[in-house]
Amino acid sequence: MFDKEIEAIAKCTELIKELDENSKFRVIKYLIERFGIGSSPMHTGSFVPNKLINRGNFNNDEIEHQEFIEESNDEDYPTLKQLLIKNYPKNETEWILCYAFYASKYGEDTFRKEDITERYKENGRHTTSTNANLANNINSCIKKDWIKDINKDEFILKPEGKSYAKEVLKGNSTAKEVKRAKRTKGDSESR
Structure with missing residues (x-):
């Protein structure tokens, strides 16, 4: 495996060594985005943080002296049932x-409306009302810049949404609690 890596490194180095700094940056940025690397740490223990990539002019000394911080997706998030019990x-x-x-694997993947409906069913909160209001509630999330529609059927979590979701999952919601009205048999018949 290392032979292929060394060969790739040698070829890339040979091809970009003659380029000016801005061209080198654009090529490296393209490769990072093309292969979905982003700020993922390399197996060598060094990586280029997004703050340096976005700046456009970084050097090897900056990269080598960056702290190695890997965000883990294995955090101990509550289950859907625990969310219901704790009322987060x-x-x-x-x-x-x-x-x-x-549904988006902690903000790392796309999701669909059907994925949301499935989660409603999973923790027993699916009703005709929640189903009927699903599009409006998704639109509210879009207005709050929590999610973004990437096409007609798929959505992604935006960084703001991912961050706030983590706060809600810790019990740190900043929203006012909305109590669901309990309907009795008489209430539904009189309407």
């Missing part, structure tokens, strides 16, 4: 955000 999400928009967080 305070309103439907926060519930949608949490469902999206889980």
Whole structure:
């Protein structure tokens, strides 16, 4: 395996060594984005943080002296059942955000409306009302810059959404709690 890596490094080095700094940056940035590397640490223990990539003019000394911080997706997030018991999400928009967080593999993948519906069913909160209001609640998440639609059927969690979802999952919701009204048999018949 190392032979292929060394060969790739040698070829890349040979091809970009004659380029000016800005061209080198554009080539490296393209490769990072092309292969979905982003700020993922390399197996060598060094990586280029997004703050340096976005700046556009970094050197090897800066890269070597960066702290190695890897964000783990293996955090101990509560289960959907625990969210219900602990009452962490305070309103439907926060519930949608949490469902999206889980459905998107903690903000790393896309998700669909059907994934949200599945999470509603999974923790026993699926009703005709939640289903009917799903599009409106997703739109509320979009307005809050928590999620973004990438096409007609798929969504992604934005960094703001991922960050706030983690806060909600810790019990740090900033929303006012909305109590769901309990309907009795008489209430539904009189309407």
